[in-house]
Amino acid sequence: MATSTPSPAPRLRAEFEAAGGKPIYVRRMFGRIARVYDLMNRLMTGGLDGRWRAFTVRQIALTSGQTALDIGTGTGDLAIALAKVSAPDSHIIGVDFTPEMLDIGREKLQHLGLADRVELQQGDGEQLAFPDNSFDACCSAFVVRNLADLHQGFTEMLRIVKPGGRVACLEISHPYNPIFAAAFHLYFDRIVPLLGKLVGKAFDAYSYLPTSVTTFPNAPQLKRIMEEAGWRDVRYYYRVGGVVAIHVATKPQA
Numbered sequence: 001m002a003t004s005t006p007s008p009a010p011r012l013r014a015e016f017e018a019a020g021g022k023p024i025y026v027r028r029m030f031g032r033i034a035r036v037y038d039l040m041n042r043l044m045t046g047g048l049d050g051r052w053r054a055f056t057v058r059q060i061a062l063t064s065g066q067t068a069l070d071i072g073t074g075t076g077d078l079a080i081a082l083a084k085v086s087a088p089d090s091h092i093i094g095v096d097f098t099p100e101m102l103d104i105g106r107e108k109l110q111h112l113g114l115a116d117r118v119e120l121q122q123g124d125g126e127q128l129a130f131p132d133n134s135f136d137a138c139c140s141a142f143v144v145r146n147l148a149d150l151h152q153g154f155t156e157m158l159r160i161v162k163p164g165g166r167v168a169c170l171e172i173s174h175p176y177n178p179i180f181a182a183a184f185h186l187y188f189d190r191i192v193p194l195l196g197k198l199v200g201k202a203f204d205a206y207s208y209l210p211t212s213v214t215t216f217p218n219a220p221q222l223k224r225i226m227e228e229a230g231w232r233d234v235r236y237y238y239r240v241g242g243v244v245a246i247h248v249a250t251k252p253q254a
């Protein structure tokens with residue numbers, strides 16, 4: 001039986017409906033928090049997010065002349081990390097549907113001297129405006145949880161990657177030790193929203209974060225969803241006891 005995209009928690013479902021749908025809700029939320037997004041990532045994870053991104057991009061590092069797509073690139077951190085581990089003449093495109101996040105990403109790329117290698121474009125990760133088989137790899141960090149249709153997201157990734165190409169997906173997951181899971185949920189459900197309020201006057205946005213994880217598939221379930229979308233050799237790596245999981249897979253040869 002196919003593993004379908006899980007329904008959001010009832011409170012969240014009502015908020016999506018009030019906004020006119022999940023994509024509109026998500027886009028508005030990231031538009032509001034764009035200015036504090038990077039700082040909040042560093043604070044929430046104690047700087048570990050950089051290490052998780054570095055591990056993720058090492059799985060798909062590009063060789064000379066290759067190209068990759070970073071879906072839901074936001075302020076560009078995953079695309080930047082990929083550029084740093086890849087050949088200097090490789091090219092990365094980052095797509096995101098929130099212009100405010102992309103504006104910050106473009107400022108960062110200019111500052112880092114990477115604007116000629118990493119190009120940010122506005123676009124929908126569930127309906128990518130790229131031909132079939134056009135990238136050597138694709139990646140995402142903290143994005144797939146936000147998609148309206150998870151299966152559609154992985155199907156689109158598969159479509160735009162060349163046969164034999166790879167995907168690497170970093171996402172928040174579910175700690176496997178029950179005691180650690182309880183401590184993590186206390187932190188994630190109670191402290192993180194307060195931090196969001198303090199730093200960015202964004203209590204609601206950082207309340208969405210834990211709620212969006214509650215019904216999100218665990219790592220084995222996500223693996224199955226990727227396989228159903230057509231990805232092969234799907235493997236996953238936990239970090240910090242399952243707080244995040246990195247899924248890596250290959251598109252079968254035609």
Ligand SMILES: C[S@@+](CC[C@H](N)C(=O)[O-])C[C@H]1O[C@@H](n2cnc3c(N)ncnc32)[C@H](O)[C@@H]1O
Binds near residue numbers: 023026075096142
């Ligand atoms: C939590 S941020 C992650 C940003 C970045 N990948 C990182 O590592 O920090 C999620 C991003 O995904 C984007 N996003 C969510 N759903 C999307 C979709 N369907 N199409 C394009 N972007 C999407 C949001 O606008 C937001 O910038």
